[in-house]
Amino acid sequence: MSNTTLSVRRRTLLQAGLALGASQVVGAPFVIKALGDEPIKIGMVDPLTGVLSALAQSEVDGAKYATAEVNKKGGILGRQVELLVEDSANDVGTGVQKTRKLIDRDQVNAIIGDVNSGIAYAMSQVTNEKKVFHIVAGGHTDPITGTNCKWNVFRVCNTTTMDAEAVTPELVKKFGKKWFFVTPDYAYGHTLQDAFIKALTKLGGTYEGDMLPINNTDFSATLIKAKAYKPNVLLNNMGGLTQINCMKQFTQFGMQNEMGLGGALFELESIKACPVEAQTGWWDFEWWWNQPNVPETVKFVSDYRAATKKTPSARDWFGYVSVHSVRLAAEKAKSLDGPKLAAAMEDMELPPDVALQPGKVVYRKGDHELMPNIFVGEVHPLKGTPDDYASISTLVPGAQAAGTVEETGCKMVEPS
């Protein structure tokens, strides 16, 4: 390749790139709007790329749907809402940077995120520093509403205690008290197992278990050990892809004929990715779409399906609730100021068309954790209706499963 052709190509590329860049910069912030027209901005940071992307995408879908709904009904405090979504790429540095960007540059009034608990926690340090209202939609690590709780942070999804306490009685009743744990070796796995152990020993159970690397793909060694122990239940604490593989191998080895299978969360996105034989077991759902007795839910599901061509999962619901929570807090506080929003949110009960389930769904004042129902049920292959993967047997009220605020270790420090 001759040097001149290379330099010509190079020059053209450079010029094109510069032109593109210049057009973006010049266009950008020199437009002045009247204050009344200024939309309210909500920032959302989620790992849209990386291993958690499926769950993150559902949360974003739910949030976008809610934003459209809110805007159709006149917005928040008379102003339209703009949802700004940023990708944290499952990396803390990026998540923190995007949070700063949303707050410093885009001047958002509220932040939602992240699915990755570590990132959610790091973000909460920034939002706390800058006194911005922050809702953690789907990051599960307990300290966020426990030992590291903060006055500006609220959470929609459950703690490990809630999930463990909800499903344990069902499993013990159905199968027995001798359990074998399969747990991923990191903070979430440890707290989840501890919560289960606490719930199980309360009912007089016994257990054994294995701690595995987070990305473990082969469960044969562990399953052999489990089989030899002859438990009543195999408690699968693995998440994401590893959960699916564990179940696949469990059913491949025919172990479902000898013991029950269960655990905390088995999300709709994961169920769909499972082969048919592995769609089994007893699990918690943080929200389930199939509630024929709750008219608001039936309507929501049909509208959502019409708009997005998919059935809402718990994650969609998290995003949905988060945006509506911002609206509810703003309407109650009549302001968008961080501390006022937080104060308004405490003990806030969600109206039925946001809660989408029976009973009282409240943001507990002491630790800012949402107390929804926990849907306990059995997963099975499809029986004809789309996405009908679970038969819910009980609804455990969140407040009952959650334990007291003291037990979470949360000592809320009010804003200065």
Place this chain on the structure above:
Amino acid sequence: MTMAIASLGGRLPIVTHRRELTLVLIWGALLLVPFWLPLLGGYTALAGRVLVFGLAAMGLNLLLGFTGVLSFGHAAYFGLGAYGAGLTLRYLVHSTPLAMLAGTLLGGLAGTLFGLLIVRRRGVYFAMCTIAFGQLWYYLAYSWNSFTGGFDGLRDFERQPIGFGAFTLHIEDGGTMFYFFLLAVFAAAAALMGILLRSPFGRTLVAIRENERRARFLGIPVERHIWLSFSISCFFTALAGTLYALLNNFADPLTLHYSLSGYFVVMTVIGGMRTFWGPLLGAAVFVSLQDYISSMTVNWMSFVGAIFMLVVLFFPRGLLGTIRRQAKA
């Protein structure tokens, strides 16, 4: 403009007026960032990130651009710097300078020791070993839950205000004050690096890059110089790592991952491998592009990957390298 060219070691032209002008431009721009960056749709935290990554890339460039040796695992030392600082702040003492010192030492010493092992290798094998070594630390960080916080990262530490006797530097707020702190540290490091490169040691490194065999024939202890270059570059990159931990109040395993190593290499190449300021420019371009593109589309990885490939295929000399070449032609 007067041009005086020194011939020892090959290509370090000393262009007096032009160099001073460049320095004034660069430092002027850096000092005034809080004023002009928001006008362009940027934000000060972005500039902080550019400085930190720029310093890391400049550290790598000492080895890659000036000595001609490729390490694709430099994130390991960056991450060790971050963890060192974080662990110090969390478990030992609430002092930012000590945390920075601890982190820099941790990363630098790890690099120094590792360099001893692989200094006889070259080219692709050397690079592979650096990658694998980096992953070892990544793996260690995310499995050692009780100590490093594991997969979730190390948290519960914050940057502490720095006391200078009567006067305290309140960097714990983040924002503009912290940016200037970063700039000060960066300036000190850059000055040190500049002195190093202009010294006989620095000239020898370039000689080794240009023609290793000839350098050896001249009696230069090549392996020792490469090892020293490796070691020093690790110290600088580790320092950048400590700053990163302070920037985020967080340290996580991804700061050790080979993808970050790749980013550092890309920044160095985009800016111009054989120039002093190239890596900083490359960091500015890369960080801004990534920030901008990832806000526009979920498919930002394709764009970023495409940029890597385009740079390799069409702009191997990077921005500053191409400019310099045009100037000579």
Place this chain on the structure above:
Amino acid sequence: MTQLILFNVTNGLIIGAFYVLMALGLSLILNLSNVINFAHGNFLALGGYMAYALSPTLGYWGALIVSPFLIALIGLIVERLMIRRIYGRDPVYSLLLTFGLAFVMQDAARYIWGPNGLPLGLPDVLAQPISADLFFITYYRIFMVAVVIVAVAGLFSFLRYSRIGLRIRAGTLDLETVSSLGVNVRHLRTFNFALGCLLAGLSGVLAAGQIGLNPNMGDDLLMPSFIAIIVGGVGSLIGTLFGGLLIGMAAALTTVFYPSASEAVIYAILMAVLLIRPRGLVGEEGMLS
């Protein structure tokens, strides 16, 4: 007790077989062209996805045979368009190029097939355990090992007995001389790269049956492949074979006694090799230095 021993052996073989297949492809490309193919894990993932896309029409067996060749074709195109331009340059460029390629391929997979995991259906005959006692050995596992053995044997005999194989081996030692002997080195490199990708694609189809498909699936296998190559000795395919088996066995054994350390042991072996015998188990001094 026999169950445990039998289990260890088979499991070690399976894991090792995987690493070997991946690492051999990587090693082939490395040895001849001095290129570290960072996108190798993505070729693996693509192989799995291709099988997923083809199995409705061709069935599992058809997909198993056709996908690797499709991946080889893609590898060929990639080599001709991009990799070819950076031979002979500083190794930093080949690393960056394949690194960028890896990003693009991963994003493409996510874009086309979505971020969710997808299952690859296996024929029923393979999904059964071979007996009630040996419930943990399904026919699929044995099948995987068999396929790998056939592929590796095929590769080695190809390299030993065919003309192209001979040229590749010669080229690994001294490409310049091979070129001056009249061999079209460009075509040779292209072929070699495609061959490496064939192996990656095959690994992908096998992996998909075991762990399912997702855009990141290749990432976890890339590092062990690197380590297998370094441990075995850079520049030696036999070394890569032993390296892969060694780390596979080590990982499997550790899982039985101390599961959380099963990944650590691979890195421990790496450090031990670098400290004690840096040229690797079978590597020769001076190879690729």
